[in-house]
Amino acid sequence: MTDDTNARIDAVVKNNPVVLFMKGTPLFPQCGFSSRAVAILERLGVSFESVDVLQDQAIRQGIKGYSDWPTIPQLYVGGEFVGGSDIMMEMYESGELAELFQNAGAAAAEAK
Numbered sequence: 134m135t136d137d138t139n140a141r142i143d144a145v146v147k148n149n150p151v152v153l154f155m156k157g158t159p160l161f162p163q164c165g166f167s168s169r170a171v172a173i174l175e176r177l178g179v180s181f182e183s184v185d186v187l188q189d190q191a192i193r194q195g196i197k198g199y200s201d202w203p204t205i206p207q208l209y210v211g212g213e214f215v216g217g218s219d220i221m222m223e224m225y226e227s228g229e230l231a232e233l234f235q236n237a238g239a240a241a242a243e244a245k
């Protein structure tokens with residue numbers, strides 16, 4: 134991955150509380166895994182920034198090296214990699230994902 138791609142990914146991840154790297158857009162996901170990730174976030178009522186990796190091959194490949202995770206979608210909360218759609222689903226079902234967003238929200242509120 135080039136330094137430029139790494140810097141672009143880093144900026145999106147660090148400057149947005151919740152970011153989903155996905156295929157397609159939340160309105161028109163282009164893959165079942167991305168669609169599932171969007172559905173989980175929408176179910177939790179979380180507002181998020183999305184990045185369509187199909188629009189940028191450098192980001193599509195670069196994000197895998199950035200997180201050391203081989204697939205898309207990828208969820209980042211508070212600058213940290215959380216996981217793909219399987220992990221999101223497990224965390225959603227256990228309540229862990231809702232808790233993560235609550236804690237992230239509390240941290241953002243405290244920082245103000």
Ligand SMILES: N[C@@H](CCC(=O)N[C@@H](CS)C(=O)NCC(=O)O)C(=O)O
Binds near residue numbers: 156193219220
């Ligand atoms: N277990 C993963 C599966 C995701 C997956 O298999 N993604 C594939 C198809 S969308 C992928 O990213 N392949 C590499 C690529 O398309 O660059 C998850 O739950 O997120």
